[in-house]
Every structure is written in structure tokens, then in C-alpha cells.
Amino acid sequence: MCIVKDLLPSWRQTMECYYKNVLSVGKKLLGLIALALDLDEDFFHQIGALNDPAAVLRLIRYPGEVTSSNVETYGASAHSDYGTITLLLTDEVPGLQVCRDKSKQPRIWEDVPRLRGAFIVNIGDLMERWTNGLFRSTLHRVMPVGKERYSVAFFLDPNPDCNVECLKTCCSETSPARLKENFAGDYIKERFRITYAT
Numbered sequence: 001m002c003i004v005k006d007l008l009p010s011w012r013q014t015m016e017c018y019y020k021n022v023l024s025v026g027k028k029l030l031g032l033i034a035l036a037l038d039l040d041e042d043f044f045h046q047i048g049a050l051n052d053p054a055a056v057l058r059l060i061r062y063p064g065e066v067t068s069s070n071v072e073t074y075g076a077s078a079h080s081d082y083g084t085i086t087l088l089l090t091d092e093v094p095g096l097q098v099c100r101d102k103s104k105q106p107r108i109w110e111d112v113p114r115l116r117g118a119f120i121v122n123i124g125d126l127m128e129r130w131t132n133g134l135f136r137s138t139l140h141r142v143m144p145v146g147k148e149r150y151s152v153a154f155f156l157d158p159n160p161d162c163n164v165e166c167l168k169t170c171c172s173e174t175s176p177a178r179l180k181e182n183f184a185g186d187y188i189k190e191r192f193r194i195t196y197a198t
């Protein structure tokens with residue numbers, strides 16, 4: 001017996017349809033980002049990043065009540081996402097906060113308002129690496145607000161075998177590449193290892 005199929009007969013179809021459409025939006029957005037970086041619109045296709053990308057859809061529920069047993073794990077502590085961009089949909093419950101300047105201390109956190117019909121787009125760490133820090137990855141967190149909250153995050157991570165090196169348009173003699181190149185899959189695996197080891 002498949003419980004999901006029996007209880008939610010259109011679940012799979014809905015999820016697959018959403019995935020397909022959000023992936024297409026994400027690819028279009030990467031095309032615009034490429035143009036903004038003085039590259040061909042299909043640059044991220046050309047380098048293989050979007051050839052079978054490691055794109056993941058995560059459905060998230062935050063409980064309304066924080067008890068002593070889940071206080072440690074509630075929400076999401078300050079982090080940036082690992083990949084290229086994340087397209088995020090949230091309900092109307094607040095909690096998501098962003099820090100505009102992650103290099104400054106103390107950190108200043110601002111609430112991210114929900115805009116009906118719009119995605120919240122986070123820049124990921126690989127995009128920061130590609131652009132030599134020109135596009136900084138978005139430092140964000142989710143704080144408990146005493147209300148149940150739902151969100152749907154789509155992480156558009158590149159093909160694991162894609163080499164991530166500073167883009168030609170983002171470095172020069174006076175502004176050399178700051179980080180060494182790496183494979184997207186190795187970088188993301190290492191980030192997961194560090195996150196779940198602590």
C-alpha cells in the first residue's frame with residue numbers, strides 16, 4: 001500500500017508539476033544573472049551547471065509551539081544556502097530574516113516580508129564563488145514566532161561534476177580570483193559534512 005497515493009492521490013503529480021515549473025523559472029533567472037555578468041544568457045548551460053542539475057525541493061514545517069525538546073532544532077540558524085540560487089515560497093507567517101551585510105558585526109537582522117505571488121530568491125555560496133564575491137550569498141535564518149509556519153524551498157544546485165571557478169568577467173589583474181576552483185558536488189558535500197558534524 002502506498003499511503004501518500006491513497007491519502008493524497010494528486011500529491012505526486014502536484015509536486016512533479018511544481019518542480020518542473022520552478023526549475024524552469026530558476027533556469028530563466030540564471031540566464032538573467034548571466035546577462036548581468038556580461039556572459040551569454042545560456043552560460044550556465046554551456047558550462048554544464050544545468051545539465052541534470054542537483055536541484056532539490058524541500059517542504060518545511062515549523063511547529064507553532066517551541067517546547068524544551070525542540071528548542072535546539074526549531075527554525076534555521078544563520079546560514080547561507082550552498083548552491084546557485086534558492087527560490088523560496090513561504091506562507092504569511094513571519095520568521096524569515098536576512099542580514100544584508102554579513103561582514104559587519106554585530107549582525108543586523110531584517111524581517112523578509114512575504115509578497116504574494118513572488119518568490120524570495122537567495123544567492124547561494126557557489127554563485128558567490130563564481131562571481132568572486134560580487135554576488136554575495138544571502139545570510140538568513142528562521143526565528144520562532146509562536147505560530148506554525150510552512151515554506152517550500154527549491155535549491156537549484158548545479159550538476160555535481162560542474163567545475164566552479166571564478167568567472168572571467170569577475171576577475172582581473174587588480175582583482176584576482178580569491179578562491180580556488182572546485183567541483184560543485186565536492187563543495188556541497190563538504191558543506192553538508194560540516195553542517196551535520198556539529
Ligand SMILES: O=C(O)CCC(=O)C(=O)O
Pocket residue numbers: 058060076081088090096140142150151152153
Ligand atoms: O523556511 C524558510 O523560510 C527558509 C528555509 C531555509 O533557509 C532553508 O531551508 O535553507
Ligand SMILES: [Fe+2]
Pocket residue numbers: 076079080081140
Ligand atoms: Fe536557507
